[in-house]
Amino acid sequence: MTDRIPVRRALLSVSDKTGIVEFARFLAGQGAEILSTGGTAAAIRAAGIPVKDVSAHTGFPEILEGRVKTLVPQVHGGILGRRDAADHLAQMDEHGIAPIDLVAVNLYPFEATVAKGAPFEDCIENIDIGGPAMIRSAAKNHAHVVVLTDAAQLDEVRAELEVGGTSAALRRRLAAAAYARTAAYDAAISQWFSLQLGEEFPQRLACAGVLRQTLRYGENPHQRAAFYLDGSGRPGIATARQVQGKELSFNNLNDTDAAFECVAEFERPAVVIVKHANPCGVAEGATLSEAWDAALRCDPVSAFGGIIAVNRRLDAAAAEKMASLFTEVVIAPEADDAAIAAFARKKNLRLLLTGGLPDPAAPGTVFRSVSGGFLAQSRDSGRIAADALKVVTKRAPTEAEMRDLLFAFRVCKHVKSNAIIYAKDGATVGIGAGQMSRVDSSRIAAWKSGEAAKAAGLDTPLAQGSVVASDAFFPFADGLQAAAAAGATAVIQPGGSMRDNEVIAAADEAGLAMVFTGMRHFRH
Template sequence: MTDPVPVRRALLSVSDKTGLVEFARFLAGQGAEILSTGGTAKALREAGIPVKDVSEHTGFPEILDGRVKTLVPQVHGGLLGRRDLPAHQAEMQQHAIAPIDLVAVNLYPFEATVAKGAGYEDCIENIDIGGPAMLRSAAKNHAHVVVLTEPAQFAEVQAEIAAEGGTSLATRKRLAAAAYARTAAYDAAISTWFAGQLGEAFPPRLAFAGILKQTLRYGENPHQQAGFYLDGSNRPGIATARQVQGKELSYNNLNDTDAAFECVAEFERPAIVIVKHANPCGVAIADDLASAWDAALRCDPVSAFGGIVAANRPLDAAAAEKIAAIFTEVVVAPDADAAAQAVFARKKNLRLLLTGAMPDPAAPGLTVRSVAGGFLAQSRDAGRVAAEALKVVTQRAPTPQELEDLLFAFRVCKHVKSNAIVYAKGMATVGIGAGQMNRVESSRIAAWKSEAAAKAAGLPEPLAKGSVVASDAFFPFADGLETAAAAGVTAVIQPGGSIRDAEVIAAADKAGLAMVFTGMRHFRH
């Protein structure tokens, strides 16, 4: 084996023809013979580049509507034959198999075909067979063959050939690894689509792949490494966001921003969510974003400092001025007008992300979490409770205003780490207790926060007085509810289902509270 390896013969067959003509013209100028198929060959001929059809090279025509054109020994023998083994060279000469030194293939656009909602037969026809086979053959024999899977790779290979007369083993190894990653991702997309066609939410083998968008400075802590990968679903959020300004996003920034944006997507009216360490610390709905910000901030102004802010409407200058008045790490919204962007521009370290759209909180999808030796997969928590599905279990039914606040609080609860307690009043959170090992402590923390927030606002009584309370799961004992009652709540929403429901209901009746059961819980660990 010699290194660098010159390119005397190249096979180009691409669906994405970005940069194709320029790269092929360079190879031809280096004296390489260009082999090609179908539309790629046509594009090269129209550009005046000498090209030989693969069918002419192999002596075998394309058949079965083009399903078979490169699956022949003359192609795969040319890719897999080792140049350093005399026996391989002898066999290749015996069967008139010419070596192929470079393969550039990007696959039929299966993922794009599925994404546009194409029918079953169209998707099947966009499953590439010959392309992955050639990529795998070339990658296996990377000691002698260079393989390209993306137009972005053309420039670096062209520069290396121009400078060195061929490709280095290091480059070929790296590109071989990229080729196997590409075919693995391609097969994962196909298997996932097939599982969906068969109605298998959790098939016997679950394959998924990611595309590296960004290598992060570090993970949750500076001694951890991290990367941000896209799954190809294009769900609006941090994956689709355009960063308008600010420092590079960290692992924690991305995690918290995702939590904030998914929470704010729950609401139809203008809403603001403030998140700190993946938990909402203030959520509010109002007629405009500026008013929603005021109400959300009032819930916990201490925790909001250095937090993440999400809006479900394009930001205007009025909202931007209020948000920029305190130290904020990230602001994310579907859009922001020029005046709002000018306001944020005064805070050079603030990251402004514009996603272009809002995610659908009811859309299906999987969430995945690693565990030792494997991972857990589950459907996204797309559950929502409607007013008509609630069961009134107390002597008093909630008033219309209480009912509105109860439904709002329960939606927020879905995005608070368990054990979760949310006090709300006037479509705004007024106290949040998150992540405690028992529910009564979450109730106490939320009540304490409502007192602290009222004191900070100069109000004479805790914000929780006259509020409603939501619990993400049932109250196992009456003590959590009694703590909320002592804080001044008037109504309660919870899933129900405890063996002590009767005890909890009796406590609610004794306190004069209205209570409804949802029949649905929202654990978030």
């Protein structure tokens, strides 16, 4: 591969014109001929920089409302021709094709057009054809041509041209970036088309991501990791501004996402505390400060070193309380200056402000890798309302029990299966997560309720007089009996077991009210 290639002729055609006029002025100063099209040519010409329209260079006018302007041999031959192949050079000379040494193209803003909800025809017109073709041509012939697809690359290319020309290493790296860009562009078009056709799972699924940051390591120090953005704009860790604190780790990001998605489920001021991707305390309150007290009371031991998420602008009163506990991350939509100042004393604590909350009901697709492929499924956006519940016991829940049952079932969605949630007065009072047996989850949640009561100086377990939620049906009566023994008075569960009648009979015998949702929330 030839090294240090100067630029004698450059083709500039960009939608994002950031820095392009200054770059064109630099190229002209280096003696390069500049070819351009449309708005890019107009901007360069307005700056007093010599520029030649592509149509003048090719002798072929722009036609079909600009759909065809660079898809001609004089452009692609000039980009693809090998400078080290005599037959290529002879053919280029025979057909009057001048070599093009630099191609700077960023594409029609298709993704932005879709994101703003433009009509179908507008989206179609923003599918770039000539741009990707030029990018791919230049990237293929990177031995002789340098290709730029992002304004952030201009300075690096300029620095190399100032010392004699672009290096082979840079051209190869920019070629790889170019193919990644066109692949992501095609993936966005493919996904949009599938949506228009109502194909949730098309025959070929194309996905793309943009690197946000390389992480220090993955779940463990011997694993490598990185954080990519999918371009959806869903509020959360992808949109967050880090106000302070150390660099976020893989586990920080994973846990923080779990906490923020959970807290978004609630309309009233709410706090979620997460440890190892499982909530260890969730509560609503009249204020964030009140919700924090109730969430922390559920499991103050596990909360140490955890992740805190809130669904409101973070105020000083709540922040002062949170700052008194060792915490890895706090994530909120916004925060008052006084709240930010309260955390500033904890220099290692990461404070993230997202600018908004994710919509729990919004559609979306989630992925999980498996050997040789990946699984795709729609996001669990299911939510049960009171009028959709089926009372299956002799006693119906009271109004207060019903509120807590709905609260607990929302929490269930965010706890690893098998999940058992005890809740009282809009707060979790015992959580059992990730056990192989549902009865074990019931017992663990009850035990944690007792430990939390001891920590609070209370004589009776927090679960006394609570309600209990199960993410899936009770396969046997023993899980429900364990809940009754812990002091629960009402139960919410999906139902659907072959032994539902036995479980209902056990609930009646214990005087429990029980409702079926008909919907489960497995989270593996």
